[in-house]
Amino acid sequence: MKCSETKPTLKDVTELAGCSLAAASTILNGRNNNNVRYSEELADRVRESARKLGYRTRRRVQQLEPRRGVGNLPTHLPVGLIIHPYRNGFDSMESIFVQQLSRQLERFDMTQQMIYANDQFHVSRLRERMRRHGLAAAVTFAMGPEDDSLVSIQEAGLPVVIFNPYQVPRHNGVLPDDANGVKQACKLLTLIGAKRVLYVTARTNHYSGKLRRDVLLDQLHAMDIALAGEFDHTNFSKQPLARLLKRSKVDTIVCYNNSMAMKALACLSDMGIAVPDEINILSLAGLPAQKDHDHITQMILPFDQMGRVAADLCIDMIKHQQANFENVLVPEYLHLGSTCKRV
Structure with a gap:
C-alpha cells in the first residue's frame, strides 16, 4: 500500500484496514445516516490503521439551525x-x-x-x-x-x-395598524374629492373605538374635510339619517366597521339612495373574507x-x-x- 506523500487519506485507511469507505467514515468521523452498526473488531482495526498512518479525523462543524426550525421544539406540548x-x-x-x-x-x-x-x-x-x-x-x-x-x-x-x-x-x-389604516382611508377621501363626511361609529370599550375616531377627526381637520355629524348604533336609523343627509349634503359615509357599514347600506337602500352613484360608503375595518362586497370600500384588517x-x-x-x-x-x-x- 502506498500512502499519500502529503497526508494520509481515508482511502489509505480503508486499504490498510480492509474495509469500505462508508465503514471507515462512520467509525472515524461519526456520521451514520442509515443507523448501520459495525463490529467492535472492525472498529478497532480501522482506528489502529488510522493511528499507524497518522490519519486525523475530520472536525465536525455544527451547522447553523434555521431561524424557525423544528429541531428543539417541545412538540408534545400544545x-x-x-x-x-x-x-x-x-x-x-x-x-x-x-x-x-x-x-x-x-x-x-x-x-x-x-x-x-x-x-x-x-x-x-x-x-x-x-x-x-x-x-x-x-x-x-x-x-x-x-x-x-x-x-x-x-x-x-x-x-x-x-x-x-x-x-x-x-x-x-x-x-x-389602525392609525395608519385610518390615515390611508382619509387620503382616499381627498382623492375622491369628499367634502362632507358622516361618521357612523359603535359604542365599544375596545381601544380601537377611540383610536379610529381620534385619528379620523385629526385627519379630516388637517385635510379641510367637514364632519357633518356622527351616529352610533343606539341612534342610527332611517329617519335621522334622512334628515341629516338632506340638511348637510353628505357625500361620503365613513363607518367604524363592516357591521355599521351594512346598517348604513340598508338604510340608504330603504331611502332609494344608490351606492356609490349618489353616495360613498367607506368601512374602516373590513375582513379579508368580506373584501369583495360590491357596495362598500374597505380598509381590510389583516387577521389572516x-x-x-x-x-x-x-x-x-x-x-x-x-x-x-x-x-x-x-x-x-x-x-x-x-x-x-x-x-
Missing part, C-alpha cells in the same frame, strides 16, 4: 388558545385568525388546544396547567381590562401572544396575516426560550373594487 369572558365564541374575525394560526403551527408539528377562561373554575384549571408546564405557549383572544390571567401566564414564564385585546398591552401584542405572524412568534419564543417581544403592528390595506366614485 399551544393553548385561551378564550376570555368577553368572547364566548368565535366570530368571523377570530375564525380567520385561528385558521391561519393553526396552519402555520402545523408546519412545525405543533398542536393547538382551545381553552376557555370564562369563569373562576376554568381560570384555576388554566393556572394549574401552566404551573405543571402543560403548555408550550399561549395565544389569548379578546382579553378584557379586568382579566388577570395574563399575570399568571407571565409568572409561569410561558410565551404568550395577545390578539385583539380590549386595551393595548405593553408588549406581546399582535395588533392591526396576523395569525401567521402570531404562530411565527410562538415558535420563535419557544425555540429561543423568550417570554416577551415588542408589540407588532400588522399593516392594513385598502380594497377599492368598483365601489368608490369621485364626488
Whole structure:
C-alpha cells in the first residue's frame, strides 16, 4: 500500500484496514445516516490503521439551525388558545385568525388546544396547567381590562401572544395598524374629492373605538374635510339619517366597521339612495373574507396575516426560550373594487 506523500487519506485507511469507505467514515468521523452498526473488531482495526498512518479525523462543524426550525421544539406540548369572558365564541374575525394560526403551527408539528377562561373554575384549571408546564405557549383572544390571567401566564414564564385585546398591552401584542389604516382611508377621501363626511361609529370599550375616531377627526381637520355629524348604533336609523343627509349634503359615509357599514347600506337602500352613484360608503375595518362586497370600500384588517405572524412568534419564543417581544403592528390595506366614485 502506498500512502499519500502529503497526508494520509481515508482511502489509505480503508486499504490498510480492509474495509469500505462508508465503514471507515462512520467509525472515524461519526456520521451514520442509515443507523448501520459495525463490529467492535472492525472498529478497532480501522482506528489502529488510522493511528499507524497518522490519519486525523475530520472536525465536525455544527451547522447553523434555521431561524424557525423544528429541531428543539417541545412538540408534545400544545399551544393553548385561551378564550376570555368577553368572547364566548368565535366570530368571523377570530375564525380567520385561528385558521391561519393553526396552519402555520402545523408546519412545525405543533398542536393547538382551545381553552376557555370564562369563569373562576376554568381560570384555576388554566393556572394549574401552566404551573405543571402543560403548555408550550399561549395565544389569548379578546382579553378584557379586568382579566388577570395574563399575570399568571407571565409568572409561569410561558410565551404568550395577545390578539385583539380590549386595551393595548405593553408588549406581546399582535395588533392591526389602525392609525395608519385610518390615515390611508382619509387620503382616499381627498382623492375622491369628499367634502362632507358622516361618521357612523359603535359604542365599544375596545381601544380601537377611540383610536379610529381620534385619528379620523385629526385627519379630516388637517385635510379641510367637514364632519357633518356622527351616529352610533343606539341612534342610527332611517329617519335621522334622512334628515341629516338632506340638511348637510353628505357625500361620503365613513363607518367604524363592516357591521355599521351594512346598517348604513340598508338604510340608504330603504331611502332609494344608490351606492356609490349618489353616495360613498367607506368601512374602516373590513375582513379579508368580506373584501369583495360590491357596495362598500374597505380598509381590510389583516387577521389572516396576523395569525401567521402570531404562530411565527410562538415558535420563535419557544425555540429561543423568550417570554416577551415588542408589540407588532400588522399593516392594513385598502380594497377599492368598483365601489368608490369621485364626488
